[in-house]
Amino acid sequence: MKCYPVPRENLVLSIDNLKDDIPEEYLSHKECYENVIRKGSVLYDIFSELSKDRKHKAHQAPSNAYRISDGIMQNVNPFLLHFALFVPAITNQATPEQQAEFLKHGFGIIGTYAQTELGHGTFLRGLETTATLDLETDEFVLNSPTLTSYKWWPGGLGHTANHCVVMAQLYVKGKCHGPHLFFVQIRDIETHEPLPGLKLGEIGAKMGFNTADNGFLGFHNFRIPRNNMLMKNSQVLKDGTYVESKNEKLTYGSMVFVRVYLLSDMAYMLARAATISVRYSAVRHQSHIKPDEPEVQILDFVIQQHKLFISIATSHAFKICGLWLWQTYSKVMEDIGKGSMDRLPELHALSCCLKTTSTRDAGWLIEQCRLACGGHGYLMSSNLPSLYTTATAAITYEGESTVLLLQTARYLIKSWKRAMEGESLPATVSFLSEYFNKRYNKWENTPKGIVDGLKLVVAGVTKMCAESIQKHVSRGQQYEEAWNSSSVQLIKASEAYSRALLCEVFWFEVDKVSSTLSNNLAVVLKQLAELYITYWALEKRGDLLVYTTISKDDLDKLQERYEELLALIRPNAVGLVDSFDIRDEILCSTLGAYDGRVYERMMEHALKSPLNAETVNQSFHKYMKPVILKHKI
Numbered sequence: 088m089k090c091y092p093v094p095r096e097n098l099v100l101s102i103d104n105l106k107d108d109i110p111e112e113y114l115s116h117k118e119c120y121e122n123v124i125r126k127g128s129v130l131y132d133i134f135s136e137l138s139k140d141r142k143h144k145a146h147q148a149p150s151n152a153y154r155i156s157d158g159i160m161q162n163v164n165p166f167l168l169h170f171a172l173f174v175p176a177i178t179n180q181a182t183p184e185q186q187a188e189f190l191k192h193g194f195g196i197i198g199t200y201a202q203t204e205l206g207h208g209t210f211l212r213g214l215e216t217t218a219t220l221d222l223e224t225d226e227f228v229l230n231s232p233t234l235t236s237y238k239w240w241p242g243g244l245g246h247t248a249n250h251c252v253v254m255a256q257l258y259v260k261g262k263c264h265g266p267h268l269f270f271v272q273i274r275d276i277e278t279h280e281p282l283p284g285l286k287l288g289e290i291g292a293k294m295g296f297n298t299a300d301n302g303f304l305g306f307h308n309f310r311i312p313r314n315n316m317l318m319k320n321s322q323v324l325k326d327g328t329y330v331e332s333k334n335e336k337l338t339y340g341s342m343v344f345v346r347v348y349l350l351s352d353m354a355y356m357l358a359r360a361a362t363i364s365v366r367y368s369a370v371r372h373q374s375h376i377k378p379d380e381p382e383v384q385i386l387d388f389v390i391q392q393h394k395l396f397i398s399i400a401t402s403h404a405f406k407i408c409g410l411w412l413w414q415t416y417s418k419v420m421e422d423i424g425k426g427s428m429d430r431l432p433e434l435h436a437l438s439c440c441l442k443t444t445s446t447r448d449a450g451w452l453i454e455q456c457r458l459a460c461g462g463h464g465y466l467m468s469s470n471l472p473s474l475y476t477t478a479t480a481a482i483t484y485e486g487e488s489t490v491l492l493l494q495t496a497r498y499l500i501k502s503w504k505r506a507m508e509g510e511s512l513p514a515t516v517s518f519l520s521e522y523f524n525k526r527y528n529k530w531e532n533t534p535k536g537i538v539d540g541l542k543l544v545v546a547g548v549t550k551m552c553a554e555s556i557q558k559h560v561s562r563g564q565q566y567e568e569a570w571n572s573s574s575v576q577l578i579k580a581s582e583a584y585s586r587a588l589l590c591e592v593f594w595f596e597v598d599k600v601s602s603t604l605s606n607n608l609a610v611v612l613k614q615l616a617e618l619y620i621t622y623w624a625l626e627k628r629g630d631l632l633v634y635t636t637i638s639k640d641d642l643d644k645l646q647e648r649y650e651e652l653l654a655l656i657r658p659n660a661v662g663l664v665d666s667f668d669i670r671d672e673i674l675c676s677t678l679g680a681y682d683g684r685v686y687e688r689m690m691e692h693a694l695k696s697p698l699n700a701e702t703v704n705q706s707f708h709k710y711m712k713p714v715i716l717k718h719k720i
């Protein structure tokens with residue numbers, strides 16, 4: 088691994104363990120897990136060596152660690168949760184003294200985040216695992232009172248992690264204080280055996296994510312020291328006094344962190360899919376555009392450009408919006424550190440809808456990239472199927488998409504009510520006040536005009552939702568029932584909001600930086616931003632016709648401009664995906680390598696199939712031959 092300046096003699100396992108003899112897709116479930124542990128352990132050691140470098144924070148993987156993993160494992164790294172949630176949960180939710188204690192072994196422990204249960208993932212107040220304070224021994228006793236209270240899903244829990252952060256209902260002196268987080272050792276460090284009082288295992292094969300080693304965990308009178316409750320926000324003192332958090336939702340902070348991070352992750356997954364499918368479309372020649380000319384690169388079909396360029400543009404949109412959201416997150420965390428919770432609801436609303444839209448879009452766009460590669464996209468060796476199953480899991484984990492959209496809708500409805508009462512609103516929803524006060528412009532066929540129009544759609548749909556809820560309440564429903572009755576429209580409001588945010592942030596951030604870029608680069612970036620916005624204006628033409636003053640003539644011009652943009656981007660398409668700068672070792676695709684040797688790589692890969700190791704498979708003699716011979720005349 089040339090890119091990592093870690094001396095080989097510092098590693099306990101040989102670096103040769105990173106190589107595969109047989110491609111992962113040909114291994115059984117168990118072999119696949121063992122195979123990624125072999126490779127993952129070397130990586131874990133490398134990360135630990137790198138974290139000694141002061142540039143990286145101790146206990147955390149270097150920022151490009153996940154990317155290196157992507158090249159070494161086509162499937163998910165079972166150590167992922169250690170970096171993605173276990174360490175962040177401790178650093179966000181534990182006191183400085185607890186952090187020093189829990190993380191003192193650095194990479195000597197492997198952790199995961201155990202929150203979801205068999206019976207509850209979404210509704211956290213419904214979790215059933217209990218942590219009851221025993222005043223006499225100064226310990227918490229953890230129990231799983233029912234089958235549905237078993238932890239179910241945490242990544243790395245089945246066989247990899249020896250520690251976890253567990254969410255459980257806190258009971259002190261007979262009173263329940265709701266879900267809290269606890270630091271729990273689950274396996275012996277030396278033998279790796281589950282500790283007594285625990286029932287631990289893996290949940291079985293899944294649609295993808297199969298090496299993530301998702302597990303189950305049950306507690307039977309399992310004791311941990313009182314100090315193992317993460318006590319940065321709320322505390323339980325030795326005498327059993329419960330000190331409340333300034334805001335009980337701070338316990339959910341680790342999820343907000345990951346939701347924010349996921350935007351950049353989806354940008355990267357899409358960049359990989361776009362690189363594979365655009366490069367392949369430049370190599371692949373099929374059919375004619377003009378009958379008397381040679382077969383064309385399939386990338387020259389305008390409909391192929393329509394299918395693929397939106398992925399390039401969307402990857403940039405997520406990257407830029409992800410940075411913007413990250414800055415918002417950092418600012419809100421800084422404010423919280425100083426005691427102000429004012430912007431927490433706004434951050435929660437933004438992270439919920441942007442997490443959902445980015446994961447959903449990444450899912451269907453990666454699938455579109457796969458379909459755009461025709462039959463060859465269906466091969467595992469294209470890597471597009473793995474990218475799809477990995478990305479699509481994110482639509483559900485870290486907050487189910489509908490549920491998170493409803494959280495954002497809740498914020499929109501509250502903001503609408505505040506607008507009606509004349510209160511001032513944060514910049515991200517101030518357009519609701521402008522709409523309420525009828526301060527909006529006529530349709531303008533420019534990127535800024537489209538962004539304004541998309542915001543009008545959000546305001547119009549939000550108003551419609553508020554009226555719908557009111558209508559149901561006036562017919563006798565309770566507010567919560569009326570909310571449920573209006574949920575189809577509420578989802579629409581939230582979806583429209585995230586689309587408007589993505590378009591606005593993408594356009595204005597590109598506009599802001601373009602003066603600092605070379606003219607050529609600024610032109611291309613603006614084309615991508617305009618393509619993204621125009622694509623969504625055309626997709627949402629129905630809503631624009633209902634809520635803005637757009638005309639059919641405006642829509643015809645937008646369609647024309649969209650096709651112009653496809654033509655403008657076409658000559659740069661391969662350059663644009665090359666500029667994502669993803670090494671072949673990370674792409675892991677026979678279709679998308681930089682040198683364009685698609686067919687040679689496909690054949691080389693096919694020859695690695697274990698079925699090709701012998702000319703006649705033994706099943707022929709055992710099963711097929713007797714049947715064939717019976718029917719032979």
Ligand SMILES: CC(C)(COP(=O)(O)OP(=O)(O)OC[C@H]1O[C@@H](n2cnc3c(N)ncnc32)[C@H](O)[C@@H]1OP(=O)(O)O)[C@@H](O)C(=O)NCCC(=O)NCCSC(=O)CCCC(=O)O
Nearest residue numbers: 202208209210211242336339342343431435484485486497
């Ligand atoms: C759905 C909710 C948000 C509902 O929570 P609730 O307590 O029932 O709240 P409610 O009554 O609906 O609302 C009460 C209020 O709490 C607010 N709130 C809720 N969550 C947050 C937050 N994070 N920050 C700030 N505020 C938050 C809500 O907006 C409500 O505010 P409001 O009353 O309207 O002012 C919550 O339970 C939740 O977040 N569920 C999703 C669970 C989830 O994301 N699990 C992830 C497990 S880990 C994982 O999947 C890792 C995979 C990683 C991998 O493999 O890579």
Ligand SMILES: Cc1cc2nc3c(=O)[nH]c(=O)nc-3n(C[C@H](O)[C@H](O)[C@H](O)COP(=O)(O)OP(=O)(O)OC[C@H]3O[C@@H](n4cnc5c(N)ncnc54)[C@H](O)[C@@H]3O)c2cc1C
Nearest residue numbers: 200201202203207208209240241242480484485486487489
């Ligand atoms: C690959 C993968 C990895 C995971 N990793 C982890 C992990 O490391 N740690 C961990 O703790 N968990 C993990 N999870 C669990 C994950 O976070 C939950 O599955 C997720 O939060 C969804 O919860 P659920 O399964 O309870 O879905 P449910 O809430 O049961 O969803 C089922 C349906 O009910 C609907 N629904 C539920 N509530 C409402 C509502 N209020 N209003 C309207 N509709 C509603 C949903 O929209 C959905 O259509 C993982 C899951 C997956 C798939």
